[in-house]
Amino acid sequence: MRTHTITIFFILLTALCLLATTILTSSPWPWPLLLSTLLPLLLNTWLITPGGFAWRNVHFNSHAVPKGVIGWPLLGSLPLMGSLAHRKLARLSKSCDADHLLYLSLGTQPVVISSHPDTARQILSGSAFSDRPTKISARSLMFERAIGFAPSGQYWRHLRRLAATHMFSPRRIAVMEGLRSCVADKMMEEVMMEMEVEGMVRLRGVLQKGSLESIIGSVFGSELSREDKQVLVEMVSEGYELIGRFNWEDHFPLGGLLDFHGVGKRCKVLALKVKALIGRIIDEKRSTTGTGHDFNKDDFLSVLLSLPQEDSLTDSDAIAVLWEMIFRGTDVVAIILEWIMARLVLHPDIQAQAKQELNLIVGARPVKDIDIPKLRYLQAIVKEVLRLHPPGPLLSWARLAVHDVHVGKFFVPAGTTAMVNMWAITHNESIWKDPWAFRPERFLEEEVSLLGSDLRLAPFGSGRRVCPGRALGLATVHLWLARLLQRYHWVPAQPVHLSECLRLSMEMKKPLICQVR
Numbered sequence: 001m002r003t004h005t006i007t008i009f010f011i012l013l014t015a016l017c018l019l020a021t022t023i024l025t026s027s028p029w030p031w032p033l034l035l036s037t038l039l040p041l042l043l044n045t046w047l048i049t050p051g052g053f054a055w056r057n058v059h060f061n062s063h064a065v066p067k068g069v070i071g072w073p074l075l076g077s078l079p080l081m082g083s084l085a086h087r088k089l090a091r092l093s094k095s096c097d098a099d100h101l102l103y104l105s106l107g108t109q110p111v112v113i114s115s116h117p118d119t120a121r122q123i124l125s126g127s128a129f130s131d132r133p134t135k136i137s138a139r140s141l142m143f144e145r146a147i148g149f150a151p152s153g154q155y156w157r158h159l160r161r162l163a164a165t166h167m168f169s170p171r172r173i174a175v176m177e178g179l180r181s182c183v184a185d186k187m188m189e190e191v192m193m194e195m196e197v198e199g200m201v202r203l204r205g206v207l208q209k210g211s212l213e214s215i216i217g218s219v220f221g222s223e224l225s226r227e228d229k230q231v232l233v234e235m236v237s238e239g240y241e242l243i244g245r246f247n248w249e250d251h252f253p254l255g256g257l258l259d260f261h262g263v264g265k266r267c268k269v270l271a272l273k274v275k276a277l278i279g280r281i282i283d284e285k286r287s288t289t290g291t292g293h294d295f296n297k298d299d300f301l302s303v304l305l306s307l308p309q310e311d312s313l314t315d316s317d318a319i320a321v322l323w324e325m326i327f328r329g330t331d332v333v334a335i336i337l338e339w340i341m342a343r344l345v346l347h348p349d350i351q352a353q354a355k356q357e358l359n360l361i362v363g364a365r366p367v368k369d370i371d372i373p374k375l376r377y378l379q380a381i382v383k384e385v386l387r388l389h390p391p392g393p394l395l396s397w398a399r400l401a402v403h404d405v406h407v408g409k410f411f412v413p414a415g416t417t418a419m420v421n422m423w424a425i426t427h428n429e430s431i432w433k434d435p436w437a438f439r440p441e442r443f444l445e446e447e448v449s450l451l452g453s454d455l456r457l458a459p460f461g462s463g464r465r466v467c468p469g470r471a472l473g474l475a476t477v478h479l480w481l482a483r484l485l486q487r488y489h490w491v492p493a494q495p496v497h498l499s500e501c502l503r504l505s506m507e508m509k510k511p512l513i514c515q516v517r
Protein backbone atom coordinates (compact mmCIF):
# COMPACT_ATOMS: atom_id res chain seq x y z
CA MET A 1 0.00 0.00 0.00
CA ARG A 2 2.80 2.39 1.03
CA THR A 3 4.93 1.60 -2.06
CA HIS A 4 1.83 1.98 -4.22
CA THR A 5 1.11 5.46 -2.93
CA ILE A 6 4.73 6.49 -3.37
CA THR A 7 4.87 5.22 -6.95
CA ILE A 8 1.73 7.16 -7.84
CA PHE A 9 3.20 10.20 -6.07
CA PHE A 10 6.41 10.25 -8.08
CA ILE A 11 4.68 9.54 -11.41
CA LEU A 12 2.48 12.57 -10.73
CA LEU A 13 5.48 14.63 -9.68
CA THR A 14 7.38 13.71 -12.84
CA ALA A 15 4.39 14.63 -15.00
CA LEU A 16 4.17 17.94 -13.15
CA CYS A 17 7.86 18.68 -13.68
CA LEU A 18 7.57 17.77 -17.36
CA LEU A 19 4.66 20.16 -17.73
CA ALA A 20 6.37 22.95 -15.78
CA THR A 21 9.65 22.78 -17.68
CA THR A 22 7.84 22.59 -21.02
CA ILE A 23 5.93 25.75 -20.15
CA LEU A 24 8.92 27.57 -18.64
CA THR A 25 11.47 26.83 -21.35
CA SER A 26 8.88 27.01 -24.18
CA SER A 27 11.14 24.55 -25.99
CA PRO A 28 10.56 20.93 -25.00
CA TRP A 29 14.20 19.87 -25.61
CA PRO A 30 16.37 18.80 -23.80
CA TRP A 31 15.25 19.63 -20.23
CA PRO A 32 11.92 17.86 -20.10
CA LEU A 33 13.43 14.70 -21.53
CA LEU A 34 16.38 14.83 -19.14
CA LEU A 35 14.20 15.53 -16.13
CA SER A 36 11.64 12.93 -17.00
CA THR A 37 14.39 10.28 -17.14
CA LEU A 38 16.46 11.33 -14.14
CA LEU A 39 13.72 12.29 -11.75
CA PRO A 40 11.98 8.92 -11.61
CA LEU A 41 15.35 7.25 -11.11
CA LEU A 42 16.30 9.56 -8.26
CA LEU A 43 12.90 9.50 -6.67
CA ASN A 44 12.70 5.76 -7.00
CA THR A 45 15.88 5.19 -5.03
CA TRP A 46 15.13 7.93 -2.55
CA LEU A 47 11.47 7.29 -1.93
CA ILE A 48 10.90 3.59 -1.90
CA THR A 49 13.94 2.43 0.06
CA PRO A 50 13.30 2.17 3.79
CA GLY A 51 15.77 4.58 5.38
CA GLY A 52 16.11 6.71 2.26
CA PHE A 53 18.88 7.44 -0.19
CA ALA A 54 21.89 5.90 1.63
CA TRP A 55 20.11 2.51 1.62
CA ARG A 56 19.40 2.50 -2.12
CA ASN A 57 21.68 -0.47 -2.88
CA VAL A 58 20.57 -2.67 0.02
CA HIS A 59 17.98 -5.35 -0.69
CA PHE A 60 15.95 -6.41 2.30
CA ASN A 61 14.33 -9.77 2.74
CA SER A 62 10.60 -9.30 2.14
CA HIS A 63 9.89 -10.94 5.55
CA ALA A 64 12.03 -8.43 7.41
CA VAL A 65 11.64 -5.05 5.80
CA PRO A 66 12.78 -2.53 8.42
CA LYS A 67 11.05 0.69 9.36
CA GLY A 68 12.75 3.82 8.25
CA VAL A 69 12.41 7.47 7.39
CA ILE A 70 13.17 8.80 3.96
CA GLY A 71 14.10 12.34 4.96
CA TRP A 72 15.10 15.08 2.56
CA PRO A 73 16.55 14.50 -0.92
CA LEU A 74 20.32 13.88 -0.54
CA LEU A 75 20.42 15.27 3.02
CA GLY A 76 18.27 12.48 4.41
CA SER A 77 17.69 13.09 8.13
CA LEU A 78 20.67 15.45 8.59
CA PRO A 79 18.38 18.40 9.44
CA LEU A 80 17.43 16.54 12.64
CA MET A 81 20.97 16.39 13.97
CA GLY A 82 21.11 19.65 15.91
CA SER A 83 21.32 20.47 19.60
CA LEU A 84 18.21 18.41 20.41
CA ALA A 85 18.92 15.46 18.10
CA HIS A 86 18.25 12.89 20.85
CA ARG A 87 14.71 14.24 21.42
CA LYS A 88 13.87 14.52 17.72
CA LEU A 89 15.16 11.02 17.00
CA ALA A 90 13.26 9.63 20.00
CA ARG A 91 10.05 11.19 18.71
CA LEU A 92 10.69 9.83 15.23
CA SER A 93 11.41 6.28 16.44
CA LYS A 94 8.20 6.37 18.44
CA SER A 95 6.07 7.75 15.64
CA CYS A 96 7.40 5.08 13.25
CA ASP A 97 6.88 2.42 15.91
CA ALA A 98 10.58 1.59 15.44
CA ASP A 99 12.04 1.70 18.97
CA HIS A 100 14.00 -1.46 18.26
CA LEU A 101 15.64 -0.21 15.10
CA LEU A 102 15.03 2.81 12.93
CA TYR A 103 16.72 3.12 9.53
CA LEU A 104 17.69 6.49 8.15
CA SER A 105 20.24 8.32 6.02
CA LEU A 106 22.61 11.05 7.14
CA GLY A 107 23.69 12.25 3.70
CA THR A 108 25.21 9.19 2.04
CA GLN A 109 25.82 7.53 5.39
CA PRO A 110 23.42 4.65 6.23
CA VAL A 111 22.42 4.78 9.90
CA VAL A 112 20.42 2.60 12.29
CA ILE A 113 19.19 3.87 15.64
CA SER A 114 18.25 1.72 18.60
CA SER A 115 15.98 3.13 21.30
CA HIS A 116 15.45 -0.15 23.09
CA PRO A 117 17.65 -2.05 25.59
CA ASP A 118 17.45 -5.33 23.62
CA THR A 119 18.80 -3.99 20.34
CA ALA A 120 21.14 -1.61 22.21
CA ARG A 121 22.72 -4.66 23.84
CA GLN A 122 23.20 -6.38 20.48
CA ILE A 123 24.84 -3.28 19.02
CA LEU A 124 27.07 -2.38 21.96
CA SER A 125 28.04 -5.76 23.29
CA GLY A 126 28.54 -7.86 20.17
CA SER A 127 31.71 -7.78 18.11
CA ALA A 128 30.01 -6.60 14.89
CA PHE A 129 29.92 -2.90 15.85
CA SER A 130 33.40 -2.56 17.27
CA ASP A 131 34.69 0.38 15.23
CA ARG A 132 33.75 4.03 15.14
CA PRO A 133 32.50 5.78 12.00
CA THR A 134 34.99 8.20 10.47
CA LYS A 135 34.87 11.67 11.88
CA ILE A 136 37.21 13.92 9.98
CA SER A 137 37.78 16.39 12.81
CA ALA A 138 38.57 13.52 15.23
CA ARG A 139 41.07 12.14 12.72
CA SER A 140 42.74 15.54 12.26
CA LEU A 141 42.91 15.99 16.01
CA MET A 142 44.87 12.69 16.28
CA PHE A 143 42.14 10.69 18.00
CA GLU A 144 42.55 7.88 15.49
CA ARG A 145 45.84 7.06 17.24
CA ALA A 146 44.13 7.23 20.64
CA ILE A 147 41.63 4.84 22.22
CA GLY A 148 38.37 6.47 21.12
CA PHE A 149 38.77 6.26 17.35
CA ALA A 150 41.50 3.65 16.82
CA PRO A 151 40.13 0.73 14.79
CA SER A 152 39.46 -2.27 17.02
CA GLY A 153 42.70 -4.16 16.33
CA GLN A 154 45.83 -5.00 18.25
CA TYR A 155 46.94 -1.35 18.70
CA TRP A 156 43.56 -0.36 20.20
CA ARG A 157 43.64 -3.37 22.56
CA HIS A 158 47.16 -2.42 23.66
CA LEU A 159 46.05 1.15 24.44
CA ARG A 160 43.00 -0.02 26.38
CA ARG A 161 45.16 -2.39 28.42
CA LEU A 162 47.66 0.37 29.21
CA ALA A 163 44.90 2.76 30.24
CA ALA A 164 43.07 0.11 32.29
CA THR A 165 46.24 -0.77 34.20
CA HIS A 166 47.93 2.58 34.62
CA MET A 167 45.22 5.23 34.47
CA PHE A 168 41.91 3.74 35.56
CA SER A 169 42.74 0.79 37.83
CA PRO A 170 41.29 0.85 41.39
CA ARG A 171 44.82 1.25 42.76
CA ARG A 172 45.52 4.28 40.56
CA ILE A 173 42.17 5.84 41.44
CA ALA A 174 42.96 5.36 45.13
CA VAL A 175 46.45 6.87 44.72
CA MET A 176 44.92 9.93 43.07
CA GLU A 177 42.35 10.48 45.84
CA GLY A 178 44.65 13.02 47.50
CA LEU A 179 44.74 15.08 44.32
CA ARG A 180 40.94 14.99 43.86
CA SER A 181 40.46 15.91 47.48
CA CYS A 182 42.88 18.82 47.24
CA VAL A 183 41.11 20.09 44.10
CA ALA A 184 37.78 19.82 45.98
CA ASP A 185 39.17 22.08 48.74
CA LYS A 186 40.32 24.62 46.15
CA MET A 187 36.87 24.60 44.53
CA MET A 188 35.23 25.28 47.91
CA GLU A 189 37.48 28.29 48.41
CA GLU A 190 36.65 29.54 44.95
CA VAL A 191 32.92 29.15 45.64
CA MET A 192 33.31 31.21 48.81
CA MET A 193 35.35 33.87 47.00
CA GLU A 194 32.77 34.20 44.21
CA MET A 195 30.05 34.54 46.84
CA GLU A 196 31.96 37.27 48.66
CA VAL A 197 32.88 39.21 45.53
CA GLU A 198 29.79 38.75 43.37
CA GLY A 199 27.10 37.52 45.71
CA MET A 200 26.53 34.46 43.54
CA VAL A 201 28.39 31.44 42.15
CA ARG A 202 28.76 30.50 38.50
CA LEU A 203 29.30 26.86 39.24
CA ARG A 204 30.22 25.73 35.72
CA GLY A 205 33.47 27.72 35.64
CA VAL A 206 34.51 26.46 39.08
CA LEU A 207 33.80 22.84 38.14
CA GLN A 208 35.53 23.04 34.77
CA LYS A 209 38.65 24.52 36.33
CA GLY A 210 38.62 21.82 39.02
CA SER A 211 38.14 19.00 36.48
CA LEU A 212 41.01 20.23 34.35
CA GLU A 213 43.30 20.61 37.37
CA SER A 214 42.47 17.09 38.48
CA ILE A 215 42.92 15.39 35.10
CA ILE A 216 46.14 17.31 34.38
CA GLY A 217 47.49 16.17 37.74
CA SER A 218 46.78 12.51 37.07
CA VAL A 219 48.03 12.63 33.47
CA PHE A 220 51.13 14.86 33.75
CA GLY A 221 51.83 15.14 37.48
CA SER A 222 51.74 18.46 39.27
CA GLU A 223 54.72 20.16 37.61
CA LEU A 224 52.83 21.90 34.82
CA SER A 225 53.23 25.69 34.79
CA ARG A 226 50.26 28.06 35.06
CA GLU A 227 50.82 29.19 31.45
CA ASP A 228 50.86 25.62 30.11
CA LYS A 229 47.65 24.86 32.00
CA GLN A 230 46.02 27.93 30.51
CA VAL A 231 47.08 26.91 26.99
CA LEU A 232 45.66 23.43 27.59
CA VAL A 233 42.34 24.93 28.72
CA GLU A 234 42.15 26.91 25.50
CA MET A 235 43.10 23.89 23.38
CA VAL A 236 40.48 21.65 24.99
CA SER A 237 37.80 24.25 24.54
CA GLU A 238 38.71 24.81 20.87
CA GLY A 239 38.86 21.03 20.33
CA TYR A 240 35.37 20.73 21.81
CA GLU A 241 34.05 23.39 19.53
CA LEU A 242 35.65 21.85 16.41
CA ILE A 243 34.67 18.27 17.11
CA GLY A 244 31.10 19.27 17.96
CA ARG A 245 30.67 21.18 14.70
CA PHE A 246 28.75 19.81 11.77
CA ASN A 247 31.13 18.66 9.05
CA TRP A 248 29.90 17.92 5.49
CA GLU A 249 32.84 15.60 4.89
CA ASP A 250 31.55 13.16 7.54
CA HIS A 251 28.42 12.59 5.48
CA PHE A 252 29.36 13.16 1.81
CA PRO A 253 32.41 11.87 -0.08
CA LEU A 254 33.32 15.31 -1.47
CA GLY A 255 31.92 17.24 1.48
CA GLY A 256 35.39 18.65 2.28
CA LEU A 257 34.86 21.11 -0.58
CA LEU A 258 32.00 22.63 1.43
CA ASP A 259 34.14 23.43 4.49
CA PHE A 260 33.05 27.09 4.51
CA HIS A 261 33.91 27.57 8.19
CA GLY A 262 37.43 26.23 7.77
CA VAL A 263 36.94 23.49 10.38
CA GLY A 264 39.47 21.21 8.64
CA LYS A 265 42.13 23.92 8.58
CA ARG A 266 41.52 24.89 12.22
CA CYS A 267 41.79 21.23 13.28
CA LYS A 268 45.18 20.94 11.61
CA VAL A 269 46.46 24.12 13.26
CA LEU A 270 45.19 22.94 16.65
CA ALA A 271 46.80 19.50 16.18
CA LEU A 272 50.16 21.20 15.53
CA LYS A 273 49.83 23.24 18.71
CA VAL A 274 48.89 20.13 20.72
CA LYS A 275 51.89 18.24 19.34
CA ALA A 276 54.22 21.11 20.20
CA LEU A 277 52.97 21.55 23.77
CA ILE A 278 52.58 17.91 24.77
CA GLY A 279 55.80 17.01 22.92
CA ARG A 280 57.64 19.59 25.04
CA ILE A 281 56.02 18.31 28.25
CA ILE A 282 57.18 14.77 27.36
CA ASP A 283 60.74 16.01 26.66
CA GLU A 284 60.84 17.92 29.94
CA LYS A 285 59.62 14.91 31.87
CA ARG A 286 62.25 12.72 30.24
CA SER A 287 65.01 15.19 31.00
CA THR A 288 64.12 15.28 34.71
CA THR A 289 65.58 11.80 35.06
CA GLY A 290 68.27 11.62 32.42
CA THR A 291 68.04 7.89 31.76
CA GLY A 292 64.38 7.96 30.74
CA HIS A 293 63.82 4.69 32.57
CA ASP A 294 63.71 5.76 36.14
CA PHE A 295 60.24 7.12 36.71
CA ASN A 296 58.77 6.43 40.07
CA LYS A 297 55.89 8.89 39.89
CA ASP A 298 52.29 7.85 39.59
CA ASP A 299 51.16 10.13 36.80
CA PHE A 300 50.21 8.49 33.52
CA LEU A 301 52.99 10.16 31.51
CA SER A 302 55.68 8.85 33.86
CA VAL A 303 54.19 5.39 33.54
CA LEU A 304 54.13 5.59 29.72
CA LEU A 305 57.77 6.69 29.67
CA SER A 306 58.88 3.84 31.89
CA LEU A 307 57.21 1.04 29.91
CA PRO A 308 59.44 -1.80 28.71
CA GLN A 309 60.56 -1.52 25.09
CA GLU A 310 57.99 -4.02 23.76
CA ASP A 311 55.06 -2.07 25.30
CA SER A 312 56.29 1.46 24.72
CA LEU A 313 54.55 3.97 22.43
CA THR A 314 56.21 6.28 19.93
CA ASP A 315 56.20 9.92 21.01
CA SER A 316 53.52 10.84 18.49
CA ASP A 317 51.22 8.02 19.71
CA ALA A 318 51.88 8.97 23.34
CA ILE A 319 50.91 12.58 22.50
CA ALA A 320 47.62 11.37 20.98
CA VAL A 321 46.81 9.23 24.03
CA LEU A 322 47.70 11.90 26.61
CA TRP A 323 45.75 14.54 24.68
CA GLU A 324 42.72 12.24 24.57
CA MET A 325 42.79 11.73 28.34
CA ILE A 326 42.90 15.49 28.97
CA PHE A 327 40.24 16.11 26.35
CA ARG A 328 37.81 13.46 27.62
CA GLY A 329 38.43 13.92 31.30
CA THR A 330 37.86 17.67 31.47
CA ASP A 331 34.30 18.51 30.65
CA VAL A 332 32.05 15.58 31.35
CA VAL A 333 32.50 15.49 35.14
CA ALA A 334 31.75 19.22 35.31
CA ILE A 335 28.68 18.78 33.12
CA ILE A 336 27.25 16.00 35.31
CA LEU A 337 27.86 17.95 38.52
CA GLU A 338 26.19 21.06 37.13
CA TRP A 339 23.06 19.01 36.25
CA ILE A 340 23.07 17.43 39.72
CA MET A 341 23.32 20.77 41.50
CA ALA A 342 20.57 22.20 39.28
CA ARG A 343 18.28 19.38 40.33
CA LEU A 344 19.23 19.77 44.00
CA VAL A 345 18.51 23.49 44.15
CA LEU A 346 15.15 22.79 42.53
CA HIS A 347 14.43 20.01 45.07
CA PRO A 348 15.53 21.31 48.50
CA ASP A 349 13.89 18.29 50.19
CA ILE A 350 16.19 15.92 48.28
CA GLN A 351 19.21 18.12 49.02
CA ALA A 352 18.30 18.07 52.73
CA GLN A 353 17.99 14.28 52.72
CA ALA A 354 21.41 13.89 51.08
CA LYS A 355 22.95 16.22 53.68
CA GLN A 356 21.30 14.28 56.45
CA GLU A 357 22.78 11.03 55.13
CA LEU A 358 26.23 12.66 55.00
CA ASN A 359 25.83 13.90 58.56
CA LEU A 360 24.77 10.51 59.80
CA ILE A 361 27.39 8.42 58.05
CA VAL A 362 30.41 10.72 57.77
CA GLY A 363 29.84 13.46 60.33
CA ALA A 364 32.00 16.60 60.33
CA ARG A 365 35.22 15.21 58.82
CA PRO A 366 35.66 15.56 55.01
CA VAL A 367 34.20 12.71 52.96
CA LYS A 368 36.63 10.15 51.53
CA ASP A 369 36.34 7.64 48.68
CA ILE A 370 35.82 4.77 51.15
CA ASP A 371 32.64 6.46 52.47
CA ILE A 372 30.92 6.49 49.07
CA PRO A 373 29.61 2.87 49.04
CA LYS A 374 27.80 3.67 52.32
CA LEU A 375 26.20 6.83 50.91
CA ARG A 376 23.35 5.08 49.12
CA TYR A 377 21.11 8.09 48.74
CA LEU A 378 23.94 10.18 47.27
CA GLN A 379 24.64 7.42 44.75
CA ALA A 380 20.93 7.25 43.91
CA ILE A 381 20.94 10.99 43.16
CA VAL A 382 23.85 10.56 40.76
CA LYS A 383 22.09 7.67 39.02
CA GLU A 384 18.84 9.60 38.72
CA VAL A 385 20.63 12.56 37.14
CA LEU A 386 22.51 10.30 34.72
CA ARG A 387 19.15 8.80 33.80
CA LEU A 388 17.42 12.14 33.23
CA HIS A 389 20.40 13.94 31.69
CA PRO A 390 22.82 11.36 30.23
CA PRO A 391 25.90 13.40 29.17
CA GLY A 392 26.07 11.35 25.95
CA PRO A 393 22.37 10.96 25.07
CA LEU A 394 23.40 9.26 21.81
CA LEU A 395 26.40 7.70 23.62
CA SER A 396 28.92 10.31 22.44
CA TRP A 397 30.46 8.64 19.47
CA ALA A 398 28.60 6.07 17.44
CA ARG A 399 29.67 2.57 16.37
CA LEU A 400 30.39 1.21 12.90
CA ALA A 401 29.44 -2.26 11.61
CA VAL A 402 32.65 -4.03 10.62
CA HIS A 403 30.78 -6.85 8.87
CA ASP A 404 27.25 -7.71 7.75
CA VAL A 405 25.08 -8.60 10.71
CA HIS A 406 21.47 -9.06 11.79
CA VAL A 407 20.12 -6.96 14.65
CA GLY A 408 17.03 -8.85 15.74
CA LYS A 409 15.60 -9.99 12.41
CA PHE A 410 16.80 -6.95 10.50
CA PHE A 411 19.76 -6.97 8.16
CA VAL A 412 22.49 -4.36 8.74
CA PRO A 413 25.31 -4.29 6.18
CA ALA A 414 28.98 -3.62 6.95
CA GLY A 415 29.75 0.10 6.96
CA THR A 416 26.50 1.09 8.68
CA THR A 417 26.69 3.60 11.51
CA ALA A 418 24.78 2.45 14.61
CA MET A 419 23.64 4.80 17.34
CA VAL A 420 22.01 4.01 20.64
CA ASN A 421 19.57 6.65 21.84
CA MET A 422 20.18 6.22 25.57
CA TRP A 423 18.07 9.31 26.29
CA ALA A 424 15.06 7.67 24.58
CA ILE A 425 15.58 4.50 26.63
CA THR A 426 15.88 6.35 29.94
CA HIS A 427 12.71 8.35 29.18
CA ASN A 428 10.58 5.43 27.99
CA GLU A 429 7.52 4.96 30.17
CA SER A 430 7.30 1.26 29.37
CA ILE A 431 10.80 0.84 30.89
CA TRP A 432 10.79 3.44 33.70
CA LYS A 433 7.85 4.27 35.92
CA ASP A 434 7.12 7.98 35.79
CA PRO A 435 10.23 8.65 33.67
CA TRP A 436 10.07 12.47 33.73
CA ALA A 437 10.03 12.71 37.52
CA PHE A 438 13.23 13.35 39.50
CA ARG A 439 12.95 10.57 42.05
CA PRO A 440 16.29 9.18 43.33
CA GLU A 441 14.35 6.77 45.60
CA ARG A 442 13.66 4.57 42.59
CA PHE A 443 17.27 3.40 42.86
CA LEU A 444 16.87 2.53 46.54
CA GLU A 445 13.86 0.39 45.62
CA GLU A 446 15.70 -1.39 42.80
CA GLU A 447 19.42 -1.95 42.29
CA VAL A 448 20.40 -0.90 38.76
CA SER A 449 24.02 -0.97 37.64
CA LEU A 450 25.32 2.06 35.75
CA LEU A 451 28.39 0.40 34.39
CA GLY A 452 27.10 -1.23 31.22
CA SER A 453 25.54 -4.53 32.29
CA ASP A 454 21.97 -3.16 32.38
CA LEU A 455 21.06 -1.49 29.11
CA ARG A 456 18.13 0.36 30.69
CA LEU A 457 20.70 2.75 32.12
CA ALA A 458 24.09 2.68 30.42
CA PRO A 459 25.39 6.27 30.25
CA PHE A 460 28.96 4.93 29.81
CA GLY A 461 28.04 2.62 26.93
CA SER A 462 28.63 -1.11 27.11
CA GLY A 463 30.66 -3.94 25.64
CA ARG A 464 34.20 -3.85 24.36
CA ARG A 465 34.21 -0.09 23.70
CA VAL A 466 32.54 0.84 26.99
CA CYS A 467 33.99 3.99 28.58
CA PRO A 468 37.30 3.02 30.23
CA GLY A 469 37.16 6.16 32.42
CA ARG A 470 33.84 5.35 34.08
CA ALA A 471 35.21 4.34 37.48
CA LEU A 472 37.43 7.43 37.67
CA GLY A 473 34.60 9.66 36.44
CA LEU A 474 32.14 8.28 39.00
CA ALA A 475 34.66 8.43 41.86
CA THR A 476 35.26 12.11 41.08
CA VAL A 477 31.56 12.99 40.74
CA HIS A 478 30.66 11.25 44.03
CA LEU A 479 33.52 12.74 46.02
CA TRP A 480 33.03 16.29 44.80
CA LEU A 481 29.25 16.16 45.14
CA ALA A 482 29.57 14.95 48.73
CA ARG A 483 32.04 17.76 49.50
CA LEU A 484 29.84 20.42 47.89
CA LEU A 485 26.88 19.27 49.99
CA GLN A 486 28.84 18.79 53.19
CA ARG A 487 30.24 22.31 53.12
CA TYR A 488 27.36 24.46 51.83
CA HIS A 489 23.64 24.76 51.54
CA TRP A 490 22.77 25.56 47.90
CA VAL A 491 19.93 27.75 46.65
CA PRO A 492 19.22 29.18 43.20
CA ALA A 493 20.33 32.78 42.60
CA GLN A 494 18.34 33.01 39.37
CA PRO A 495 15.55 30.92 37.82
CA VAL A 496 16.91 27.48 36.90
CA HIS A 497 16.34 26.36 33.30
CA LEU A 498 16.64 22.67 32.58
CA SER A 499 16.84 23.10 28.79
CA GLU A 500 19.54 21.09 27.08
CA CYS A 501 22.13 21.75 24.43
CA LEU A 502 23.82 18.77 22.81
CA ARG A 503 27.33 19.61 21.64
CA LEU A 504 29.91 16.87 22.22
CA SER A 505 28.12 16.24 25.53
CA MET A 506 24.70 17.38 26.64
CA GLU A 507 25.13 20.56 28.64
CA MET A 508 22.69 22.85 30.42
CA LYS A 509 21.79 25.46 27.84
CA LYS A 510 21.71 28.20 30.48
CA PRO A 511 24.49 27.90 33.05
CA LEU A 512 23.42 27.38 36.65
CA ILE A 513 23.84 30.37 38.96
CA CYS A 514 23.51 29.69 42.69
CA GLN A 515 24.11 31.11 46.11
CA VAL A 516 25.54 29.21 49.05
CA ARG A 517 24.87 29.48 52.76
Ligand code: HEM
Nearest residue numbers: 147148328329332392395459460461462465466467469473
Ligand atom coordinates in the same frame (compact mmCIF):
# COMPACT_ATOMS: atom_id res chain seq x y z
C1 HEM B 1 32.19 10.66 33.99
C2 HEM B 1 31.53 10.65 32.96
C3 HEM B 1 31.78 9.95 31.65
C4 HEM B 1 30.80 9.55 30.81
C5 HEM B 1 29.28 9.69 31.02
C6 HEM B 1 31.44 8.91 29.67
C7 HEM B 1 30.76 8.36 28.61
C8 HEM B 1 31.35 7.65 27.57
C9 HEM B 1 30.63 6.97 26.53
C10 HEM B 1 29.11 6.92 26.38
C11 HEM B 1 31.54 6.39 25.71
C12 HEM B 1 31.24 5.53 24.47
C13 HEM B 1 31.05 4.09 24.93
C14 HEM B 1 30.60 3.11 23.88
O1 HEM B 1 30.80 3.32 22.66
O2 HEM B 1 30.02 2.07 24.27
C15 HEM B 1 32.85 6.71 26.23
C16 HEM B 1 34.04 6.29 25.68
C17 HEM B 1 35.27 6.70 26.14
N1 HEM B 1 35.53 7.42 27.28
FE1 HEM B 1 34.18 8.12 28.62
N2 HEM B 1 32.79 8.96 29.85
C18 HEM B 1 33.06 9.59 31.05
C19 HEM B 1 34.30 9.83 31.60
C20 HEM B 1 35.49 9.57 30.98
C21 HEM B 1 36.80 9.92 31.50
C22 HEM B 1 37.05 10.64 32.84
C23 HEM B 1 37.72 9.51 30.57
C24 HEM B 1 39.22 9.63 30.57
C25 HEM B 1 39.92 10.43 31.31
C26 HEM B 1 37.00 8.86 29.48
C27 HEM B 1 37.57 8.29 28.38
C28 HEM B 1 36.89 7.62 27.38
C29 HEM B 1 37.54 6.96 26.24
C30 HEM B 1 39.04 6.93 25.97
C31 HEM B 1 36.52 6.37 25.48
C32 HEM B 1 36.69 5.57 24.18
C33 HEM B 1 36.65 4.08 24.45
C34 HEM B 1 36.85 3.22 23.20
O3 HEM B 1 36.45 3.63 22.11
O4 HEM B 1 37.41 2.11 23.33
N3 HEM B 1 35.65 8.92 29.77
N4 HEM B 1 32.71 7.47 27.39
